[in-house]
Amino acid sequence: MVIRRSGPGGGQGQGGPGGQGGQGGQGGDRRGGGDRRGGAPQQRESRSKLYSEDVVKINRCAKVVKGGKRFSFAAFVVLGDGKGKVGFGKGKAKEVASSIDKAVRDGEKDVRPYPIVGGTIPHEVEGRFGSAKVRLLPASPGTGVIAGRSVRAVLEKAGVHDILTKCYGNHNPVNLIRATLNALSKLRTKDQYQQLRGVEL
Numbered sequence: 001m002v003i004r005r006s007g008p009g010g011g012q013g014q015g016g017p018g019g020q021g022g023q024g025g026q027g028g029d030r031r032g033g034g035d036r037r038g039g040a041p042q043q044r045e046s047r048s049k050l051y052s053e054d055v056v057k058i059n060r061c062a063k064v065v066k067g068g069k070r071f072s073f074a075a076f077v078v079l080g081d082g083k084g085k086v087g088f089g090k091g092k093a094k095e096v097a098s099s100i101d102k103a104v105r106d107g108e109k110d111v112r113p114y115p116i117v118g119g120t121i122p123h124e125v126e127g128r129f130g131s132a133k134v135r136l137l138p139a140s141p142g143t144g145v146i147a148g149r150s151v152r153a154v155l156e157k158a159g160v161h162d163i164l165t166k167c168y169g170n171h172n173p174v175n176l177i178r179a180t181l182n183a184l185s186k187l188r189t190k191d192q193y194q195q196l197r198g199v200e201l
Contacts, residue, residue: 050081050108051080051081051085051087051107051108051157052080052081052157053078053079053100053157054078054079054153054156054157055075055076055077055100055103056078056149056150056153056173056174056177057075057076057173057174058073058076058096058100059073059074059076060072060073061073061074061092070094071094072092072093072094072099073092073093073096073099074090074091074092075090075092075096075099075102075103076088076089076103076173076174076177077090077100077104078154078157078177079104079107079108079111079157080154080157080159081111081159082156082157082158082159083116083159084113084114084116084158084159085111085112085113085114085158086111086112086114086154086158086181086184087107087108087109087110087111087112088107088110088154088177088181089102089103089105089107089108089110090102090174091103091104091106114184114187115187115188115192116158116160117189119159119160119162120160120161120162121136121137121138121184122187122188122189122190123138123187123188124136124137124138125184125187126183126186127181127183127185127186128182129175129176129178129179129182130170130175130178130179131169132167132168132169132171132172132175132176132178132179133169133179134165134166134168134176134179134180134182134183135165135166135167135183136155136164136165136183136184137163137164138162138163139163139164141161142162143164144162145160145162145165146163146164147163147165148165148167148171148176149173150173150174150180151167151176151177151180153177154177154180154181154184158184167179
């Protein structure tokens with residue numbers, strides 16, 4: 001659409017969509033007639049200064065009161081440094097952004113180091129949380145992360161690049177995340193096993 005504007009000096013400026021209008025006379029209007037909201041959306045920056053986060057799930061909760069319903073949001077976030085450290089946090093607030101911020105702060109307190117060797121785990125391991133069970137198996141380079149959405153988020157933030165996984169029982173995303181973290185907590189390196197048993201492997 002073409003918009004014509006007349007300045008006090010008598011000239012006319014012509015502006016394309018989103019562009020600037022031509023200078024009309026001495027006081028022509030330079031404002032274009034296009035939509036200024038165009039352009040690609042900017043990527044959201046990490047809310048944590050130390051770790052990158054992945055929002056796994058956002059629940060909307062409603063409380064019925066006399067005047068109607070009051071909504072709040074619960075966010076579940078996995079965050080890590082991609083070098084063996086990963087944590088899980090949750091936050092609740094009246095706005096989505098605020099709930100994510102709270103979840104990130106909660107997750108930063110939960111971050112712990114786990115032994116990741118060569119982009120995979122040192123041995124097979126199994127973790128549980130409630131009725132959810134997750135089995136992790138080491139894989140050769142190039143396999144990739146073979147896992148569902150929730151388990152993948154934990155493993156990728158921990159720095160795992162090649163692994164095989166299998167989930168049993170309850171498939172609730174939060175339970176699967178906690179079961180995966182439980183499995184990672186059982187990992188031991190070769191040196192740790194040697195110190196634990198007092199023998200050389």
